[in-house]
Amino acid sequence: MSELYDVLADHVGPGRATGAVGLVARGGRTEVQAVGFTDAAGTTPMTRDSIFRIASLTKPVVAAAVMLLVEEGRFALEDPVAEWLPELANPVVVRRPSGPADDVVPASRPITVFDLLTFRAGYGFPSDFEVPAVELLFSELDMAPLQPQVAAPPDEWMAKLSRVPLLHQPGEGWLYHVCSDIQGVLVARASGTPLQDFLAERLFEPLGMVDTGFAVPAGELHRFTSFYRQGVDGTELADPPEGEWSRLPAFPSGGGGLVSTVDDWHSFARMLLAEGVAEGEAGGRRVLSPESVRQMTTDHLTGAQRSLFLEGQGWGFGGSVDVERTDPWNVPGRYGWVGGTGTAGHIVPSTGDVTILFTQFQMTGPTTPEPMRDFWRYAAGA
Numbered sequence: 516m517s518e519l520y521d522v523l524a525d526h527v528g529p530g531r532a533t534g535a536v537g538l539v540a541r542g543g544r545t546e547v548q549a550v551g552f553t554d555a556a557g558t559t560p561m562t563r564d565s566i567f568r569i570a571s572l573t574k575p576v577v578a579a580a581v582m583l584l585v586e587e588g589r590f591a592l593e594d595p596v597a598e599w600l601p602e603l604a605n606p607v608v609v610r611r612p613s614g615p616a617d618d619v620v621p622a623s624r625p626i627t628v629f630d631l632l633t634f635r636a637g638y639g640f641p642s643d644f645e646v647p648a649v650e651l652l653f654s655e656l657d658m659a660p661l662q663p664q665v666a667a668p669p670d671e672w673m674a675k676l677s678r679v680p681l682l683h684q685p686g687e688g689w690l691y692h693v694c695s696d697i698q699g700v701l702v703a704r705a706s707g708t709p710l711q712d713f714l715a716e717r718l719f720e721p722l723g724m725v726d727t728g729f730a731v732p733a734g735e736l737h738r739f740t741s742f743y744r745q746g747v748d749g750t751e752l753a754d755p756p757e758g759e760w761s762r763l764p765a766f767p768s769g770g771g772g773l774v775s776t777v778d779d780w781h782s783f784a785r786m787l788l789a790e791g792v793a794e795g796e797a798g799g800r801r802v803l804s805p806e807s808v809r810q811m812t813t814d815h816l817t818g819a820q821r822s823l824f825l826e827g828q829g830w831g832f833g834g835s836v837d838v839e840r841t842d843p844w845n846v847p848g849r850y851g852w853v854g855g856t857g858t859a860g861h862i863v864p865s866t867g868d869v870t871i872l873f874t875q876f877q878m879t880g881p882t883t884p885e886p887m888r889d890f891w892r893y894a895a896g897a
Contacts, residue, residue, distance in 0.1 A: 520548040522893045526886035527551040530750055532857060532876035533743065534561030535886070538777045539894045540869040547777060553740040553875075555750065563777065566726055566739045567873040568760060570661065570771045570854025574695045575811070576718065576727075576783060577769035578632055578833025580702045580710075582807040583717055585628070589705045592632070592810075595625035599704045600697065602677035608637060609648045609680045612688075616647040619680045626685045631694045631701065632832040633815045637681025638697065639690025642823055652679045652693070660855065661742070661877070663729070664759050666766035669700045689820040689830060692770045699769025710767045721793050721800050722786055724779040729767045731760050731774055739774070742856060744877035753877060771854065777871045784862045784869045787812065787850070812850040812864060814838050826883065844870075844891035853878070859887050870894045 523535045527550050534551025553559040585592060590599070597604035603626050607619035622637070630636040641649065652658070655675045659665040666672060676697070682690060703710045711729050719727050731739045739756040754760070760774055785794045791803030814829030814836040821829050827839030837849040851861030857874035872890045 517546065517548060519546055519893060520550060522889050523548055523550045523886075526874075526889065530745075532874040532886070533557070534565070534740065535872065535874045536561060536563060536565060536567075536777050537873075537890055538781055538869065538871040540781065541866065541894070545781075545869075553738075553756075555741065555743065555752070559737070561740070562738070564726070564738060565873075566731055566735065566774050566776055567858060567875060568661065568740075568742055568754070568854075568856045569773050569775045569780065569858045569860075569873070570856040571692070571695075571852055572775070572780060572854045572858050572860050573769060573771050573773040574852055575833035575850075575860075576714065576773065577695055577698050577702065577710075578811055578831075579718060579783075579803060579807075580714055581628065581632060581698050582803055582811065582832065584702060584705050586804055586807060590628055592627070592629040594628050596628055596631065596697075596701060597625060599701055600673065602673040603697075606637065606677075606685075607680045608684050609682060612641065612648070612682050613643075613646050616651045616680055622681060623684050624686070628701070630685050631698050634689050634691065634694045634830055635683075635686050635820070636694050636697070637683045637685055637688070637690070638676070638679070638693040639682070640692055641682060641688075641690055646682070648680050648682050655679050661753065661771070662759055663764035663766070663768055663772050664762075666764065666768065668765040669703060672696075672766050673700055689816055689823060691823070695770035695833065696766075696768055699767060702769070710769065711763065718783070718802065719779075721802050722779075722782040723793075724775065724782055727773055727775040727779045729760075729772050729774070730763045731756070733761070736761060740875040742875045742877070745879060750876075777873055780860050780871055781869060784851075784860060784871070788862050788864060788867055788869070812836060812848070812862075823881075842888075842891070844895040846895075853883065853887065857884070857886075859890075861891075868894070 549561045606622040742754040744753040790805035793800040811832040816829040827841040828835040834852040853859040
């Protein structure tokens with residue numbers, strides 16, 4: 516066994532994740548270790564090709580899809596989104612973020628593509644989920660974390676969203692999650708192709724991401740991990756392999772709906788490190804332009820807008836960008852994100868390093884759990 520195996524194994528067991536797969540690529544060498552089992556019963560060993568719900572690691576992928584359409588000239592970053600998302604043509608904004616949801620003023624300017632990519636459109640989650648506008652957001656959209664079968668189809672979802680006021684004027688505040696879901700609808704409408712098909716044709720096929728999508732085919736469910744959360748009486752099953760992800764949802768969530776493997780997400784990460792060029796079996800095929808990758812991996816926030824981040828980060832397109840060295844693994848420019856299902860994926864453009872950790876135990880808040888911190892500490896050589 517290896518040191519990486521030991522790091523992962525230390526956090527697998529009763530009351531924790533039943534298994535994990537970790538990938539660390541640095542110095543021209545890639546190390547992958549799988550520990551534990553895909554289920555609490557211990558019937559199926561975890562393997563390198565086990566399939567996970569990657570939750571918010573979907574966000575960088577969907578941001579890349581938006582940039583593909585920017586490169587095609589379908590729209591520009593500064594364009595208002597109303598042409599493709601007419602539901603957002605005349606948004607209103609609550610007069611005070613903590614005030615009543617019906618005390619509103621007109622938006623000072625249109626919402627742009629750039630606002631969506633930087634999470635500054637005015638929709639999303641602040642640190643306080645109990646403010647009236649956010650409570651309305653949850654009730655209108657029937658938002659149920661990690662339950663993709665609950666959400667309405669895209670057109671109905673957008674109609675519901677249009678009834679929710681913005682929490683901030685466009686461009687003024689960073690709010691989490693919802694902008695990625697809107698990006699998914701934007702991609703589908705602007706391309707004239709369902710989001711799942713666009714991603715499959717324009718990203719997954721050229722990158723060789725054969726196990727990534729919004730549902731797991733019936734023939735591959737034996738590789739799909741069970742998903743767990745902390746219950747009142749200990750660990751409880753939140754979703755079995757034949758559950759929420761066994762069929763395509765009505766609303767493919769650009770904010771958190773994908774399943775994948777560590778090798779698939781590594782292919783995406785390597786493309787970003789190669790400034791948009793696919794590597795591996797599809798080597799040499801350009802997927803994104805270097806400028807698109809640079810935009811994705813650059814922090815676009817002001818200091819005040821970074822206030823929701825806990826560990827020295829800003830935000831690019833679809834993922835965080837480290838701007839402060841708060842821990843050994845916080846390398847300035849490090850780009851990536853974490854998912855609420857216990858997943859994490861990052862690249863370090865300055866060194867070419869990649870770190871990917873997939874588990875199947877639900878996170879309980881924004882603070883990074885200890886298994887991830889130990890994994891990153893190992894990867895940083897600290």
